[in-house]
Amino acid sequence: MLANEYAPDDMRFTQTPFGRRRELTERIAKSIFFLMAVAMIIPLVAIVGYLVLRAWPSLSLEFVLDVPRKGMTQGGIWPAFVGTVYLVVISLAVSAPIGVMAAVYLNEYAKDNWLNRTINLAVINLAGVPSIVHALFGLGAFVYAARFGYSILSASLTLAIMTLPVIIASTREALASVPMSFREACWNVGATRWQTIRAIVLPNSISGILTGVILQVSRAAGETAPIMFTGAVFFKAIERGNLFAYSLNEQCMALSMHLYTLTTQVPNVEDSIPYATAVVLLGSVLVVNATAIAFRVWLRARKKW
Amino acid sequence: MAVEKIEVRDLRLSYGSREVLHGISFDVYENEIFAVIGPAQSGKTSLLRCINRTIDSVANAKVSGTIRVDGQNVRKIGHSFFRRLAGKRPPRFSDVFELRRAVGMVAPLPVGLPLSIYDNVAFAPRASGLTRRADLDTIVEECLRQAALWDEVKDRLHSLGTKLSGGQQQRLTIARALSHRPEVLCLDEFSIAIDPVTTMRIEDVLKELRSEITIILVTNLTQQARRLADRTMFLWNGDIVELDSNEVIFSDNPKDRRTYEYVNGIFG
Numbered sequence: 042m043l044a045n046e047y048a049p050d051d052m053r054f055t056q057t058p059f060g061r062r063r064e065l066t067e068r069i070a071k072s073i074f075f076l077m078a079v080a081m082i083i084p085l086v087a088i089v090g091y092l093v094l095r096a097w098p099s100l101s102l103e104f105v106l107d108v109p110r111k112g113m114t115q116g117g118i119w120p121a122f123v124g125t126v127y128l129v130v131i132s133l134a135v136s137a138p139i140g141v142m143a144a145v146y147l148n149e150y151a152k153d154n155w156l157n158r159t160i161n162l163a164v165i166n167l168a169g170v171p172s173i174v175h176a177l178f179g180l181g182a183f184v185y186a187a188r189f190g191y192s193i194l195s196a197s198l199t200l201a202i203m204t205l206p207v208i209i210a211s212t213r214e215a216l217a218s219v220p221m222s223f224r225e226a227c228w229n230v231g232a233t234r235w236q237t238i239r240a241i242v243l244p245n246s247i248s249g250i251l252t253g254v255i256l257q258v259s260r261a262a263g264e265t266a267p268i269m270f271t272g273a274v275f276f277k278a279i280e281r282g283n284l285f286a287y288s289l290n291e292q293c294m295a296l297s298m299h300l301y302t303l304t305t306q307v308p309n310v311e312d313s314i315p316y317a318t319a320v321v322l323l324g325s326v327l328v329v330n331a332t333a334i335a336f337r338v339w340l341r342a343r344k345k346w
Numbered sequence: 347m348a349v350e351k352i353e354v355r356d357l358r359l360s361y362g363s364r365e366v367l368h369g370i371s372f373d374v375y376e377n378e379i380f381a382v383i384g385p386a387q388s389g390k391t392s393l394l395r396c397i398n399r400t401i402d403s404v405a406n407a408k409v410s411g412t413i414r415v416d417g418q419n420v421r422k423i424g425h426s427f428f429r430r431l432a433g434k435r436p437p438r439f440s441d442v443f444e445l446r447r448a449v450g451m452v453a454p455l456p457v458g459l460p461l462s463i464y465d466n467v468a469f470a471p472r473a474s475g476l477t478r479r480a481d482l483d484t485i486v487e488e489c490l491r492q493a494a495l496w497d498e499v500k501d502r503l504h505s506l507g508t509k510l511s512g513g514q515q516q517r518l519t520i521a522r523a524l525s526h527r528p529e530v531l532c533l534d535e536f537s538i539a540i541d542p543v544t545t546m547r548i549e550d551v552l553k554e555l556r557s558e559i560t561i562i563l564v565t566n567l568t569q570q571a572r573r574l575a576d577r578t579m580f581l582w583n584g585d586i587v588e589l590d591s592n593e594v595i596f597s598d599n600p601k602d603r604r605t606y607e608y609v610n611g612i613f614g
Contacts, residue, residue, distance in 0.1 A: 153405045205502035226457040226519070227402055230445035230526050240469065245460055 083178065092323065096316035104317055106282045113276065114310050118195050120279045123286055124293035125322070127193050127263045128268060131289075134199035137254045139201075140208030147209070148216040149238055175203045176270040184271055193292045196272030203267055204257040211253025214301040215246040248340035255333035265297040274300040274305070296322040298335035348375035350414075351530060351560045352397065357411035357487065359392055359584075362403070366392050368584045379552065379561045381575035381592075383568055383608070389565045389584045391454075394532045397562075398449040399423065399442045415530070420445055447474060448532075450528030454535035456515035458507035459522075463490075465500050466507040466518055468592045470526035485525055492555070493521035494547040513540045520548065531555070537570065549574055568609050572596045580605050 093100070107117025147164075151157040179199025188196040219242050227237040243250075267271075273295045279286035287293045296318060303315045352374040359367040366389045374380045375531040382390050393399040397413055399420055413420045423445055432462045439445040447470070459466050476482060488504070490496040495517040499510070507518055516539040523531060533552075537545040552561055552574060566572050571578050572592060579589040580602075586607045588595065600606050 052544055169463075220458045222453070222455065223459055225400065225403075225453065226459055226522070227396065227469070227473075229446060229451040229453070230405065230473065230522060231443040232470065232473040236473045240473075241459060242462070 089323065091197070092316050092320050096313050097319045099311065100319035100320060104312040105321055108279065108281045109276070113307050113312070116298065117281075118299060118321060119281055119283075120277050120286070121294040121296045121299035121318070122321065122325075123284060124193075124273065124277075124295040125262050125325075126284075127287055128197050128200060128272075128295055129258055131193065131197035132204060132261050133254065133257060135198060136201035136208055136257070140194045140205050141212050141250060141254070143205075144209045144212035144216060145238060145243075148213045148314055149234060149242065164206045164209050167202075168210060170203075172203060172264050172344055175199055176267040178202065179225040179267055179271040190290065191292050192256060192272050192273075193287055193293050194272070194289045196268040196293075196295075199267040199271045200261045200264065203264065204261055207260070208257055209252055212246075212250050213255070215249025215253060216242060218249060219245045248337050252333050252337050255329060255336075258329045262322065263297055265295075265301055269298055269301075275302055280290070296325075348378065348501040350374070351376040351416065352417075352562075353412075353414040353417075354397075355391070355414075357396060357413060358409070359389070359396060359401070360408050361407075362406045362474060363367035366584050367396075370581075370584070370586050371411075372579060372586060372589055374560060374562060375577075377556055377558075378576040379556055379563055379566060379574050381578040382581055383552055383571050383578060384581035384587075385608075386566075387583070388581045391534055393581070394534055394562065394564060397530075398446050398451050399534065400446070400451070402442070415439070415445065415449065429544060439485045447526040448529045450523035450526065450531045451514055452520050452523045452531070452533045452536045454538055456512055456519050456539050458518050460506065460508050463510070463518065464503040464506045467521050467525045470522060473567045474526060481485045489521040489524045490518075492524055492551050493517040494544055494551065495521060500547055513544060516540050517544065517548070528559060530560045530562065532564070534564045534568060536563075537565070537567065568596075568611075572609075580608060582608075 042049040105122055106119055108119050110116030143164075146159065147160065151160075163216045176199060179195060179202065183195035183198050184191055187195075189198070198325045223241050224237055225244075227241055232240070245346060272292050275294075275298075277292060277294050300318045300322065303310050303318060347539065350373045352372070355371045356369045357367055357371070358365065358369045366387075370393075371439075382393065384390055391402070395404075396409055397415070397420065400560060401407050401409060409421060410507040416438045420439070420442075423437070423442050424440050439448065459469065461469065464486055467489050468482045471482060471485055476485075477513065487496060487500075490499065495514060498514060507515065509520060516536065520533075520536060536548070540548070549570070552563075555561065563571065563574060575592055577589065577591050580587040580595065587608075588600055588602045594600055596609055598606070
């Protein structure tokens with residue numbers, strides 16, 4: 042209850058009609074906002090719950106480690122799982138360093154001139170390009186023009202181009218969260234831009250930078266279109282449980298692509314297998330994201346201002 | 347006779363279309379305390395930023411005129427490459443970072459860098475290439491003592507500078523500005539976050555430092571300028587109203603009536 046400032050002294054903490062109405066409005070507003078926030082959990086729980094339920098008969102470590110059998114109607118998903126790991130790791134190994142360095146330039150060095158405004162515009166527009174267009178670009182640029190052929194390399198580079206602008210944007214945001222006054226204090230004592238970046242800016246934005254990069258794992262792992270055109274295949278026979286089964290110039294299977302082929306192209310697949318594939322894809326992405334969050338919490342606990 | 351440390355000639359500064367300094371000229375002599383007083387928006391801070399070239403990082407700032415430190419035009423620093431090619435005398439400052447080490451700056455709001463107290467003070471010496479632990483230890487202790495902070499932090503030099511109180515952080519900022527052995531020290535409202543007793547202690551330090559360095563003191567406290575300075579400049583709306591020794595500025599009859607009114611708090 043809120044105090045009634047205009048009442049006589051002995052009445053100040055008694056309820057007035059206006060006070061009651063104000064209290065009621067406050068409660069209604071709060072509960073509506075709360076419900077909306079809680080509603081966010083429902084889709085996630087529903088999706089995960091339904092998938093796990095349908096996938097249950099197939100779910101096992103064996104399912105992940107085994108290769109597909111009998112025309113993909115039985116067995117596991119190892120080639121697709123390893124393929125996705127390859128694509129994600131290689132694409133981020135390319136896009137993360139380039140993206141972070143480009144963002145450092147744009148945020149720390151770039152003056153406001155036409156060249157940098159053009160770069161900014163390019164980054165924003167590149168982030169808005171649909172993934173199927175990236176796929177066509179990758180096909181033209183990496184598969185044909187660069188002669189990498191349909192390969193893990195082409196597919197990874199296409200994914201890298203796709204994740205690059207988002208990594209630049211999230212890194213810039215992380216860098217911008219370091220107060221300007223820190224930079225000015227460093228410049229005032231004669232430190233160069235790089236000394237300032239090295240000693241103050243990067244150590245205090247690294248958690249945000251890494252989170253932004255790691256969140257791109259889920260995007261790279263989930264996209265089907267870019268890799269379908271450039272290096273992912275329907276089926277590839279590799280040794281079960283072998284982590285180093287592919288080489289860079291080979292084509293590979295990938296979880297997202299595998300899920301698509303299982304549900305649309307292959308007849309008589311065992312019911313639970315597509316669902317189990319989806320659970321493994323979703324599960325790996327959630328594990329990576331959870332690691333990112335835990336890492337961020339750990340770094341934030343050491344935050345210095 | 348006094349030697350000119352800084353010569354400012356016809357300095358104009360504008361942010362976009364708004365001109366904040368309208369062509370001012372003055373000299374600062376070696377080993378004096380030079381106070382700049384004036385109401386808000388009169389261009390005091392901008393003036394300091396022109397001297398140590400941190401104005402460079404303001405996108406729409408446009409500077410004209412000359413500022414000489416030890417005879418070298420600071421606005422031409424960074425273009426000395428061709429001079430050297432032509433075999434001319436090497437300049438006093440070969441880059442802006444050298445200039446900024448020579449012209450120390452204390453900003454009005456305390457900024458503790460997110461480093462330990464020790465690293466805060468050792469930052470500038472390290473940035474200029476000093477790595478010997480013993481040298482750094484000496485500099486850190488000396489600067490913290492000069493900034494009247496040593497006794498409060500000597501037992502926790504390796505805790506975070508950002509966890510200090512506002513007043514302590516301001517003294518840390520002063521210690522950091524002294525750590526690169528500046529020849530000119532610009533203090534921009536250094537005392538607004540510090541209690542009067544500590545302010546007095548720092549003022550005593552400044553009077554001692556005068557024998558070694560030149561101090562430019564921007565202040566809103568006219569009494570502080572009266573206590574400390576040898577000469578005081580009254581800046582108003584980007585123009586110099588009056589610049590003279592303290593005996594004249596703080597007397598009952600300075601040359602300009604506005605000076606008298608501002609100093610005695612009956613301005614406007």
